[in-house]
Amino acid sequence: MGVGKYENGLENNLAGYAFISPFIFGFVIFTAFPIVASLYLSFTDYDLFTAPAWAGLENYSNMFTTDAKYWKSVKVTFLYVFIGVPLRLAFALMIAMLLNTASKAIGLYRTIYYLPSIIGGSVAVSIMWRNLYGDEGVINNALNAIGLDSVRWFAEPLAALWMLITLSVWQFGSSMLIFLAGLKNIPGALYEAANVDGAGPVRRFFSITLPMLTPIILFNTIMQTIAAFMTFIPAYIISKGEGGPLDGTLLYSLYLFRQGFVFFDMGYASAMAWVLLIIVAVLTAVLFLTSRLWVHYESKEG
Incomplete structure (x- = not known):
């Protein structure tokens, strides 16, 4: 009986995750990843056409001083x-x-x-x-x-x-x-x-x-x-x-x-x-x- 209840609970959880998977996928790809990427890019020199080059705090320094x-x-x-x-x-x-x-x-x-x-x-x-x-x-x-x-x-x-x-x-x-x-x-x-x-x-x-x-x-x-x-x-x-x-x-x-x-x-x-x-x-x-x-x-x- 206990195993059956566990299996039913697992199936219900999997079904729930399946229903919300489009939201989770969209959130990770279109929200979470761009946020993390923008934080990394803020410390780089990136012109959209070449690979980002690490610049440290240079962008923030230029922003506040020059x-x-x-x-x-x-x-x-x-x-x-x-x-x-x-x-x-x-x-x-x-x-x-x-x-x-x-x-x-x-x-x-x-x-x-x-x-x-x-x-x-x-x-x-x-x-x-x-x-x-x-x-x-x-x-x-x-x-x-x-x-x-x-x-x-x-x-x-x-x-x-x-x-x-x-x-x-x-x-x-x-x-x-x-x-x-x-x-x-x-x-x-x-x-x-x-x-x-x-x-x-x-x-x-x-x-x-x-x-x-x-x-x-x-x-x-x-x-x-x-x-x-x-x-x-x-x-x-x-x-x-x-x-x-x-x-x-x-x-x-x-x-x-x-x-x-x-x-x-x-x-x-x-x-x-x-x-x-x-x-x-x-x-x-x-x-x-x-x-x-x-x-x-x-x-x-x-």
Whole structure:
């Protein structure tokens, strides 16, 4: 009996492994192996056409000491992340609160507002955004209509960066849906009690809505920060792959791409990728460590 149970258990385990083998195979070949390979390549001089030559810490040394463009890409990326992510989350929360109402067409509204997140990172939208901000585009025409001068979006570095930031803010749909789910979970009794006490909309927002949403804010902040650091397509299309003007849109991922597939320095690009991983990991850890100061969770009884 014991041997039979053992054999049946072994057969069940083998069947389970057989079912998950495609995932395991794909993970090892397309994820685990490239990660290990990129770590090795980051210590080599590799141009994609010849065998990698061991270079030790040379790539990291050049990155931190001699490559001015690298530090420019870091600065541009940090500006993009630390300005764009808060604006994106604030806009998403505002729209979520507007959609948190009882209406027969609310499902349609939510779908319409979510669409930018589905198509926002596409090549077509990036091209559309480039045309909107052209010298004779809709944005400059709107500025002229209200008596303001046109902005040279593709000639001024800061203006070009703001063009990317507005595109990232426009892609607020995923964060909005998560905020909306969080708003639905706030007990209505809290608002009823606040109304009885005479609290106005602003007081209810800062005393009830915002504290109850802090776990959702933490989650959205982490996810959107990671996504912002990996932004590539909009910067590539809008700047035509150059990161201009004057490296004003040279995001980290774009510069990494140029090093690996334009200058064929895959060893240097791999080193940049690992530094980016460390930067994102540190920022994520900081968010988690500081969350105990501002994130409020519901108390558990018993």
